[in-house]
Amino acid sequence: DGGITQSPKYLFRKEGQNVTLSCEQNLNHDAMYWYRQDPGQGLRLIYYSQIVNDFQKGDIAEGYSVSREKKESFPLTVTSAQKNPTAFYLCASSIVGRLSGANVLTFGAGSRLTVL
Amino acid sequence: GQQVMQIPQYQHVQEGEDFTTYCNSSTTLSNIQWYKQRPGGHPVFLIQLVKSGEVKKQKRLTFQFGEAKKNSSLHITATQTTDVGTYFCAGGFNNDMRFGAGTRLTVKP
Numbered sequence: 001d002g003g004i005t006q007s008p009k010y011l012f013r014k015e016g017q018n019v020t021l022s023c024e025q026n027l028n029h030d031a032m033y034w035y036r037q038d039p040g041q042g043l044r045l046i047y048y049s050q051i052v053n054d055f056q057k058g059d060i061a062e063g064y065s066v067s068r069e070k071k072e073s074f075p076l077t078v079t080s081a082q083k084n085p086t087a088f089y090l091c092a093s094s095i096v097g098r099l100s101g102a103n104v105l106t107f108g109a110g111s112r113l114t115v116l
Numbered sequence: 117g118q119q120v121m122q123i124p125q126y127q128h129v130q131e132g133e134d135f136t137t138y139c140n141s142s143t144t145l146s147n148i149q150w151y152k153q154r155p156g157g158h159p160v161f162l163i164q165l166v167k168s169g170e171v172k173k174q175k176r177l178t179f180q181f182g183e184a185k186k187n188s189s190l191h192i193t194a195t196q197t198t199d200v201g202t203y204f205c206a207g208g209f210n211n212d213m214r215f216g217a218g219t220r221l222t223v224k225p
Contacts, residue, residue: 035215040125042204042217043159090158103213104149105206107158 002027004108006091011113013078013085021076021111023091030096031103032074036060037088037110046089049074078113086115118143120207122216130224135192137219139205147208148181148188153218154201162190195223 004025013019025032034046045058049068063082068074074093078085089111094103122139129135139148147166151159163172165181165188172179178191188207192199202218 040217042122043215104161104164105151105159107160110158 004091004093004106006089006108006111008111009109011111013113013115015115016080018077018079019113021078021089021091021113023074023076023108024072025074025091025093025106025108026072027093027095027106028071029093029106030071031094032068033092033094033105034058034064034066034074034076035090035092037090043090046076085113088112118207118209118212118214120145120205120214120216122205122219124219125217126220126222128222128224129195131197132194135195135199135221136189137203137205137221138187138189139207139216140187141207141214142186143209144185145188145207146185146210149206149208149213150179150188150190151204151206152201153204157201159204192221195221197223197225199223 007022031050033048035043037043044060046064047055047058047066049055052068052071055066055068063079065077091108092105094105120139120141149164150162152162153159163179168185169183170181176193180189200223202220204218205216207214
């Protein structure tokens, strides 16, 4: 079955450490996204990538970095510069490579990061 | 900036009662999508509305897109315990998409 796999599901980090969240998709989708979800704030876009080797900042990119070396993979690194990293992180993908309301997003199961 | 406002933030109903969540934008939307996130889960796409005044139904769920394409609603008739979760709208703009904050629905059996 096609889908998006995120790992790890749960992650604990000490302050000052960088962590990388994995996102892999086998849907052959061009575009991939990272969202952050906090209670009562909906989904906020961190980064998105429309094609391989290209990515764009979203609304809250500070303290995060990404890479898109392969179509299937879009890892997110939460750096020590991110002041409040505890959150639920969702990876998503869509068929077409443009951030638009016309794109239907398929989400992974998410990664819950807690900073101790 | 472009924003989509969604109300209410929370809604608690007795099983069998109806439920409605609303989304509003200050600017015209190209389309709107609705997603459902079960507790502990991830958002799952429900439907997309594109045309002005469009109404779509999925069993007990009715989705509407306003005539001015600035607002939308999701109405659930006779809620069931399986309807619990958070419902998000996502407003589409020409080169952007914005999620509402979501409405968390709880249903008392």
